[in-house]
Amino acid sequence: MSKSDILNTIRRGLGRGVPSDAERQQVLARIERHERNLIPMRAQGSEAEIQTLFIEMAKEAAAEVIELPTLQALPVAVSQWLQAANIPDLVMASDAELKSLDWSVLHPIVQHERVALAGDLASLTLAFMGIAETGTLMLYSRKESPTTLNFLPDNHLVVLKRQDIVGVYEEAWARVRNLSPGQLPRTVNMITGPSRSADIEQRLQMGAHGPRALTIFLIG
Amino acid sequence: MQITSPQFKENARIALTDVGLQKALGNVKTGFPQKRANAVARLPEFDQLRDQGRDLKNHIIANLDIYLEEFEANVIKNGGHVHWCRTSEDARQTILKICQDKGAKTVTKGKSMVTEEINLNEHLEANGITPIETDLGEYILQLRGEHPSHIIAPAIHLNLEDVSETFHAHHNKPKSMDPAVLMQEAREELRARFVAADVGITGANFLVAETGSSIIVTNEGNGDLTQTLPKTHIVVTSIEKVVPTLEDMTLFLRLLARSATGQEFTVYNTLSTGPKRPEDQDGPEDYHVVLVDNGRSDMVGGELQDMLRCIRCAACMNHCPVYGAIGGHSYGWVYPGPMGSVLTPQMIGIEKAALLPNASTFCGKCESVCPVHIPLPKLMRHWRKNEFERHLTPKAARWGIKTWAFFAKRPSLYRLLSQTSNRMLRLLGGKKGRIHKLPMVSGWTDHRDMPVPSSKTFMQQWNEKQKAGH
Numbered sequence: 001m002s003k004s005d006i007l008n009t010i011r012r013g014l015g016r017g018v019p020s021d022a023e024r025q026q027v028l029a030r031i032e033r034h035e036r037n038l039i040p041m042r043a044q045g046s047e048a049e050i051q052t053l054f055i056e057m058a059k060e061a062a063a064e065v066i067e068l069p070t071l072q073a074l075p076v077a078v079s080q081w082l083q084a085a086n087i088p089d090l091v092m093a094s095d096a097e098l099k100s101l102d103w104s105v106l107h108p109i110v111q112h113e114r115v116a117l118a119g120d121l122a123s124l125t126l127a128f129m130g131i132a133e134t135g136t137l138m139l140y141s142r143k144e145s146p147t148t149l150n151f152l153p154d155n156h157l158v159v160l161k162r163q164d165i166v167g168v169y170e171e172a173w174a175r176v177r178n179l180s181p182g183q184l185p186r187t188v189n190m191i192t193g194p195s196r197s198a199d200i201e202q203r204l205q206m207g208a209h210g211p212r213a214l215t216i217f218l219i220g
Numbered sequence: 221m222q223i224t225s226p227q228f229k230e231n232a233r234i235a236l237t238d239v240g241l242q243k244a245l246g247n248v249k250t251g252f253p254q255k256r257a258n259a260v261a262r263l264p265e266f267d268q269l270r271d272q273g274r275d276l277k278n279h280i281i282a283n284l285d286i287y288l289e290e291f292e293a294n295v296i297k298n299g300g301h302v303h304w305c306r307t308s309e310d311a312r313q314t315i316l317k318i319c320q321d322k323g324a325k326t327v328t329k330g331k332s333m334v335t336e337e338i339n340l341n342e343h344l345e346a347n348g349i350t351p352i353e354t355d356l357g358e359y360i361l362q363l364r365g366e367h368p369s370h371i372i373a374p375a376i377h378l379n380l381e382d383v384s385e386t387f388h389a390h391h392n393k394p395k396s397m398d399p400a401v402l403m404q405e406a407r408e409e410l411r412a413r414f415v416a417a418d419v420g421i422t423g424a425n426f427l428v429a430e431t432g433s434s435i436i437v438t439n440e441g442n443g444d445l446t447q448t449l450p451k452t453h454i455v456v457t458s459i460e461k462v463v464p465t466l467e468d469m470t471l472f473l474r475l476l477a478r479s480a481t482g483q484e485f486t487v488y489n490t491l492s493t494g495p496k497r498p499e500d501q502d503g504p505e506d507y508h509v510v511l512v513d514n515g516r517s518d519m520v521g522g523e524l525q526d527m528l529r530c531i532r533c534a535a536c537m538n539h540c541p542v543y544g545a546i547g548g549h550s551y552g553w554v555y556p557g558p559m560g561s562v563l564t565p566q567m568i569g570i571e572k573a574a575l576l577p578n579a580s581t582f583c584g585k586c587e588s589v590c591p592v593h594i595p596l597p598k599l600m601r602h603w604r605k606n607e608f609e610r611h612l613t614p615k616a617a618r619w620g621i622k623t624w625a626f627f628a629k630r631p632s633l634y635r636l637l638s639q640t641s642n643r644m645l646r647l648l649g650g651k652k653g654r655i656h657k658l659p660m661v662s663g664w665t666d667h668r669d670m671p672v673p674s675s676k677t678f679m680q681q682w683n684e685k686q687k688a689g690h
Contacts, residue, residue, distance in 0.1 A: 003304035006459065006513045010285045013521030019286055027286045027464075031430045034465040037272050040265045040474070057484065115502045118411045134485035143499040151444045169473070173466040183298060184431050186496055186503050187448070190489040195441040198481075199357035199373065200399040201380050202247040208356055209407060209414075210441020210488065 036170045043133040043167035050132040050167045055218070057135025061193030062206065064215040071097070071161075071219050075105045078157060081215060082109050082122060091116055091153060093125040093145040098159070116152035123153040127216075129172045130165040136192045137216065138172050140185040147187050156194070156211035162220035221339060221367050223568055225552030228575035235546040244379050245547055248370075252538035255482025256589065263478065273475050274593040276468055277529035280460075281520060287429045287462045288511070294432025298494030300507035308338035311512045315340060315421070315454060318508055319349050322452050324418035330436060330443030331355035332423030333371050333532065334512050335456050336554045337567065340421075351421075352413050354442040356406055363390050369548030369556065372480050372534045377547050410442075420446040420504065424457035425531070426472060427509070430465040433493040434509060437476060437486045444490055453492065453504035458512045460528040472531055475591040479533035515567050523602045527562050529592040534559075536586035536596060542579050551576055558586035558596040565603050574612045577603035638677050646672045 011017055019027075043053055055065050068077055082090060090106065092098060094113045103111055116123055125145050129138040137158055141147045150156060166172055169190075176188060195210030206212060224231060235241055260266045280287055292302040305311035319327060327344060329335065329351055341351045341362075353362040357375035361368060363386050368374030375383070383402055388395040391405050422443050424434035434455045436443045447453045463469045477483040496503030519525055537543040537557025548556030553573070555563045561576040577600035586596040607613050608621070627634040649655050649672030658665045676684075 002306040002310055002513070005306050006304055006511075006517050007285045007288070009513075009517035010288075010459075010520050013517065013519070013525075014282065014285075015521060019283075023283075024286055027283045028290065031290065031464050034430060034467050036467050037276070037471040038265055038268050040263055040269075042263070061484070061487070118415050136485055136489075141496075141500060141503060143501065146501040146503075147444070147448050148502045151441050151448065169470045170467055173470070176466075184433060184491065184493040186493055186500060188491040188493075189444070190485075192485045192487050192489075195439070195487060197356045197403060197440045199355070199360070199375050200383050200402060201244070201378075202251045202373070202376065203399050205400050205403045207407070208403060208440035208442065209354065209410065209445055 039168050039170060040133065043131075045167070051162060051165050053167075054130050054132035054135055054165045057132065058130075058137075058193070058216060059135070061135050062196075062214075063135065063193045064213065065218055066215060067218045069220070071101065071159075074159060074217055074219065075101050075103050077217060078124060079106050079109060081157065082106075085122070085155065087121045087155065089121060090157075091120050091123045091149060093123075093149060095126045095144045098124070098126060115146040116148035118152060120153040122155040122157060123149040124157045124159070125149050127158045127160040127164065129175060130160045130216075130218075131167075131169055131172055131190070132165055133168050134192055136169075136190050138176070139189045139191065140176070140179070141187045142185060147189065150189055150191065151210045153211060154207075155213045155215065156191075157215045157217065158191075159217045159219060162218060221336070221342075221554065223553050223572060225564060225568065225573045225576060228550060228552055228579065231550035231552060232546045232579070235550045240379055240382070241377055241547050244377050245544055248373075248376055248538060249544045252373075252482065252534075256479060256535060256538070257482075259478040259482040259484065262484070263474075266475075266478065269471060269474055270591050270593060272471055273531075273591055274529060276463075276471060277592050280463060281525060281528050284459065284462070284520065287464060288459060291427050291429040291432060291462050294429065295494070295507075295509055296432075298432050298507075300432065300494045300509060303508065303510045304513070305510060306513050308512070308514055311338045311456065311510055311514070312340060312343040314510055315456065316343060316347055316349070318452065318454055318506075319344065319419050320347070322418055322506075324349055324452070326350045326352060326413065326417045327419045327421055328352050328354050328414055328417040328446045328450065329358070330420070330422035330438065330446040331358055331374070332421065332456055333368070333554060334423055334458050335421065336368060337514060338456075338512060340456070352410070352417065354410055354414065354440075354446055355438070356403060356440060356442075359406055359410065360386060363387075367549075367554070370534060370537065371532055371555065371559075377549060414442075414445045414449050417446075417450045419452040419454060420448075420450040421454045421456055422447050424455050424461055424509075425476065426469045427457060427462045428464075428466060428469055428491070429462055431491075431493055433491045435469060435489060435491050437473070437489050439481075439483075439487045441488055444488055447490075447492060448503055451504055452506040453495075453508070455492070455507075455509045456512065457509065458514070459516050460530075476531055476533055479531075479535040479589070479591040519566060524562065524566060524599055526594050527559070527566075527599055529594055530559055530563075531592060532559075533591055535589040535591065536594075539585045539589050541581060541583060541585070546579075551579075558600070559594075562596060562599040562603070565606075570603060570606055570610065571612055574603075574607045577601075577607070635677070635679055639680070642673050642675075642677055645670075646675070648672070
């Protein structure tokens with residue numbers, strides 16, 4: 001039996017047998033505490049500093065950042081972006097917050113609410129958090145926001161509310177844990193800029209298999 | 221893959237005269253080390269994070285059985301499956317069975333060195349299942365029938381011309397020398413296959429015990445398409461990848477991208493936890509984790525234990541003068557460079573891999589850039605000692621070492637000999653102070669001059685300075 005064989009070999013190497021209840025409890029207690037390790041100072045400034053850092057780092061990672069005053073301004077901004085890119089279709093997540101907006105301005109661009117399919121040119125999803133440290137977006141899978149929307153379309157448009165920007169990953173984990181205690185969503189995506197590869201002669205090319213462009217609509 | 225580690229010397233000789241390879245290797249030397257240095261300079265806490273990374277890995281190894289069992293319990297709690305595989309053969313059979321149970325015809329693959337280690341592609345093919353590599357570099361290599369020469373930049377031994385020719389031969393497209401066009405071709409070729417695949421196989425950079433999650437780190441997004449679109453997701457990974465919590469994973473993520481590509485953060489860091497939920501519209505219906513041991517558990521408690529800290533960033537090979545001169549294929553198996561010279565003897569046997577730990581100048585650069593402070597030169601020395609003790613060292617080398625040991629144990633004789641040879645070498649060097657040819661060390665003098673030693677030996681200088689009161 002491979003499992004007992006592997007565990008016994010490890011235990012032999014550690015010079016002990018099956019761990020005692022006390023030893024096991026000690027390790028489980030460490031998991032339970034999930035203490036933070038050293039956190040770099042970089043993203044521990046004021047709220048304003050953190051937001052500025054997020055924008056800087058996201059742009060450095062080749063994301064486009066479009067700042068909007070309110071969520072209500074989103075449909076027009078998205079419509080303009082799609083028109084400029086000459087894209088006739090948009091696949092959208094169906095979160096209540098997005099659905100509550102007036103999307104009639106998109107016309108004649110056709111709006112879909114479904115999973116992404118090969119050939120889709122643009123998707124729009126809602127980010128759960130922004131992480132300033134590296135300009136990273138955090139998204140997670142749920143009924144309203146299928147994961148394929150984040151990877152298959154050529155262009156990924158993401159809505160991020162300013163108040164959802166935190167400094168460091170650890171703050172985002174704390175909020176992910178509260179989503180549904182005891183279980184993470186099926187997938188949590190941390191996305192920093194659009195897809196890329198340097199596999200040919202170490203020369204960086206944008207748009208490998210994921211979206212070629214990542215546009216963040218920053219609200220507020 | 222075929223093991224050519226026993227022919228390391230011949231491999232290296234060919235590599236040194238391979239014009240294309242030498243050109244391509246130039247990209248390693250100029251690219252990665254500079255990018256890493258820039259990233260490290262931007263994060264003042266980097267060295268403190270390395271210390272914490274080392275200590276955390278040591279803690280994990282000391283409790284590895286407990287963390288693995290906790291990880292397994294949480295995968296099962298989330299509706300996934302865990303398969304423990306002691307050997308490569310166990311792992312191949314397990315993965316094949318999952319694929320066959322699903323009636324799989326094609327399997328897309330994210331980049332995974334563990335699947336290279338267990339020879340998975342050949343095994344799937346032999347059983348009528350087509351594996352499709354989706355990482356751009358791996359895709360190029362699969363078309364060429366080659367294996368990776370680097371653990372994070374698999375096709376780094378190739379030049380643009382090579383990729384251009386390969387794509388021209390396989391894609392129905394005009395020949396292009398534009399990397400952007402070539403990448404676009406691969407994107408189009410693979411799109412339909414991502415969607416059609418029955419099973420997606422990825423590796424894992426880390427496994428989180430707390431949540432029962434696996435995480436992959438990619439820049440291309442191929443790993444995400446691989447693990448999201450097919451109905452079955454198989455994570456093929458190894459036992460030392462487990463970390464306690466999300467916070468602990470974060471510590472390693474801060475070290476990984478900076479050490480590897482010199483990026484602040486890799487584009488896609490994706491956590492997978494179990495299969496899709498009943499209400500989810502996409503995602504795999506089955507989530508399997510194949511935990512491969514393949515010699516790793518035997519390293520616990522032994523002299524190689526520190527190697528289990530490795531997070532596969534490739535900084536050691538990126539900074540290695542030997543790797544930079546001969547490339548990854550010369551090492552003759554899956555893992556090249558300093559980390560490979562430590563791991564390969566453990567996995568394929570020292571009798572086949574004895575030359576690898578000898579292919580080091582012990583300059584120490586690998587250890588100095590390692591994000592978890594693995595003492596790579598010390599571990600290579602362990603293998604050299606093992607090789608010597610098992611009488612695997614060539615006769616000439618054994619004779620040389622024994623001769624040296626004879627004199628080293630007799631200091632006055634040693635000093636006399638070093639003074640004499642010092643004088644002779646300086647005589648040979650003449651006025652130029654350089655020696656063009658020297659018997660028995662033509663390996664050196666065929667390629668460069670040997671400088672003459674200073675006029676006095678170390679011991680002479682030492683004694684003079686002691687007398688002078690320094």
